Amino acid sequence: MPEIEDWTVGRLLTWTTDYLKRQGSESPRLDAEVLLAKARDCQRIELYTAFNELVADEIRTAFRELVKRRAGGEPVAYLVGYREFYSLAFEVTPDVLIPRPETEDLVLRVVDLCKNRSADEVPRIADVGTGSGAIAVSGARHVPGSRWTAIDISPAALEVARRNAARHQVADRIEFLEGDLLASLPSDTQFDIVVSNPPYVSRSEWEALKTDVRDHEPYQALVAGETGAEVIARLIPQAADHLRPGGWLLIEISPMIENAVAQLLQADPRFESSAIHKDTAHHPRIAQARKCE
Numbered sequence: 001m002p003e004i005e006d007w008t009v010g011r012l013l014t015w016t017t018d019y020l021k022r023q024g025s026e027s028p029r030l031d032a033e034v035l036l037a038k039a040r041d042c043q044r045i046e047l048y049t050a051f052n053e054l055v056a057d058e059i060r061t062a063f064r065e066l067v068k069r070r071a072g073g074e075p076v077a078y079l080v081g082y083r084e085f086y087s088l089a090f091e092v093t094p095d096v097l098i099p100r101p102e103t104e105d106l107v108l109r110v111v112d113l114c115k116n117r118s119a120d121e122v123p124r125i126a127d128v129g130t131g132s133g134a135i136a137v138s139g140a141r142h143v144p145g146s147r148w149t150a151i152d153i154s155p156a157a158l159e160v161a162r163r164n165a166a167r168h169q170v171a172d173r174i175e176f177l178e179g180d181l182l183a184s185l186p187s188d189t190q191f192d193i194v195v196s197n198p199p200y201v202s203r204s205e206w207e208a209l210k211t212d213v214r215d216h217e218p219y220q221a222l223v224a225g226e227t228g229a230e231v232i233a234r235l236i237p238q239a240a241d242h243l244r245p246g247g248w249l250l251i252e253i254s255p256m257i258e259n260a261v262a263q264l265l266q267a268d269p270r271f272e273s274s275a276i277h278k279d280t281a282h283h284p285r286i287a288q289a290r291k292c293e
Contacts, residue, residue, distance in 0.1 A: 006054060007054065007055050007060055008051065008052055008053060008054055008055065009036065009047055009050045009051050009052070009053050009055060010051035010052065012032075012036060012055055012060070012063065013029070013032050013033060013036060013047070013051075016028075016031075016032040016035075016036070016063075016067055017029045017032045019067070019071070020032060020067070020070060020071060023070075023071040025070070025071075030076075031070055031076050032067075033047055034076050034080055035063060035066040035067060035070060035076065035079065035080070036063055038066060038079070038080045039059050039060075039062040039063035039066060040055075040059055040063075066079050073211045073212045073215055073216065074212065074216055075098055075212050075213075075216055075217070077092050077098045078092060078093065078094055078098070078216060081093070083098050083099050083132075085099040085101075085103070085104065085132075085134045085138060086104050086107050086134070086138040086142075088137065088138060088141065088168055089167075090132050090133070090134050090137070090164050091132065091160055091163055091164055091167070092132050092160070093156075093160055094216060094217070094218065095154060095156035095157050095159075095160060095218060096131040096132040096154075096156075096157045096160050096161075096218065096221070097131045097132070097197075097217055097218060097221040097222065098217060099131075099132060099134040102252065102279050102280075102285055103134065103135065103197050103252055104138075105252075105277070105279055105285060105286050106135055106195050106197060106250055106252055106286060107135055107138045107139055107142065109195075109250055109277075109286060109288065110125065110135075110139050110143065110193055110195055110250065111139070111142050111143055113193060113248055114143045114146065114193075122145055122146070122147055123143060123145075123146040123147070123192045123193065124146075124147050124149075124190070124191045124192050124193075125139060125143075125146055125147070125148050125149070125191060125192060125193045125194075125195060126148070126149045126150075126151065126182065126191045126193070126194045126195070126242070127139070127148060127149070127150045127151065127195055127196070128151050128181055128182060128194060128195070128196035128198065128235060128239075129151070129152055129153075129181075129196050129197060129198045129199070129221070130150035130151060130152045130157070130158070130161050130176075131152060131157050131160075131161065131197070131221060132157070132160050132161055132164055133150055133160065133161030133162070133164040133165055133174070134164070135195055135197065136148045136150040136161070136165070136174050137161070137164050137165050137168050137170055137174070139195075140165075140168075140170035140173050140174055141168055141170055145173075146173065147173055147174075147175075148173060148174040148175070149174075149175045149177060149185075149189075149191070150165075150174050150175070150176050150177070151176075151177045151178075151179050151181070151182065151184075151185075152176075152178065152179075153178065153179065153180050153220070154178075154218070154220065154221075155178055157218075157221075158176050158178060161176060162176055181198075181231070181234055181235050181238050182194070182235070182238040182239065182241070182242050183238065185242060187241070189242055190242060190243065190244045190247075191242055191243055191244065191247060192243075192244055192247050192248070193243075193247060193248045193249075193250065194239040194242065194243055194247070194248075194249050194250070195249075195250040195251075196235060196239075196250070196251050196252070197251075197252040198224070198231045198232055198235060198251065198252070199220065199221055199222055199223055199224040199231045200224050200228050200229070200231065200232060200252070200253055200254045200257060201222045201223050201224065201228055201254065202223070202224070202225070202226060202227055202228035202256065202257075203223060203225065203226055204226075205228065205254075205256065206219070206222060206223045209222075227257065227260065228254055228256055228257045228260075229257045229260040229261060229264070232251060232253070232257070232261055232264065232287075233264055235251065236249070236251075236264050236265060236268055236289075237268060240268055240270040240271065240291060243291040244291070245291060245292065245293045246290065246291060246292075246293050247290070247291045248288065248289070248290055248291070249265075249271070249287075249288070249289045249290075249291070250286060250287070250288050251286070251287045251288075252285060252286060252287075253276070253284065253285060253286070253287050255283045255284045255285070258276055258284040261276070261287045262274065262276055262287070265287060265289045269292075270291055270292055271289040271290065271291055271292065272290055272291070272292040272293070273289065273290050274287065274288065274289035274290075275287075275288050275289075276288075
């Protein structure tokens with residue numbers, strides 16, 4: 001930042017937006033606002049009524065460090081420690097994948113599948129590869145009475161998910177388990193829905209990712225293998241083992257592996273129907289399949 005005597009909120013935002021744009025940020029204004037709100041310890045909306053306020057030296061120093069790290073490629077969500085998902089704020093750390101808007105479609109479909117249940121039914125739902133717990137916590141908040149099992153291979157990720165469940169007051173309805181997909185569950189464990197945002201990036205795709213993703217988000221949560229479908233190929237038969245008759249499997253996928261996932265689902269005779277649904281950008285995103293009655 002240049003030496004300017006009167007650094008107001010508005011002037012800081014304008015200068016930082018231009019700077020981050022030159023550094024390659026796809027959302028420079030939003031980044032600048034979120035980081036300045038973090039440095040000022042205020043809500044982002046409060047900046048709009050403070051444009052002409054002078055910013056104290058200590059706040060500018062903290063803001064400068066955040067901007068420097070953002071320009072170096074660190075994701076904003078890790079810098080501020082949270083990401084909004086399904087209208088809830090979730091703690092995120094470099095131990096978990098940053099929740100994306102596309103993944104909200106999984107929660108929407110879970111809510112839709114549960115909406116016509118009778119009052120005495122208690123949906124049992126597994127969130128496989130829970131990460132920050134975004135799916136399980138959002139689902140528990142929006143499907144009253146539902147019981148969840150949130151599974152992740154990473155103990156550090158599970159600790160983040162537990163804190164998010166406690167923050168949003170659904171910890172009493174979520175069981176957290178460390179394990180590789182569904183392999184650690186007792187054979188008689190059954191669910192009404194298995195939902196997952198698994199690793200589905202191929203190694204070649206990972207090498208082409210932007211540095212803020214490739215260099216900072218957990219490799220294990222992103223990359224499935226050479227094709228991108230390896231983890232899903234293991235998940236599908238495990239889900240069939242643990243779904244009740246008529247239960248549903250929901251998996252977020254990459255458009256790159258649409259055909260491979262469709263073939264995997266069609267090849268398992270325990271699923272009577274399957275479909276690939278598109279996201280709001282019209283990309284194949286959610287694989288949905290129903291287990292035979």
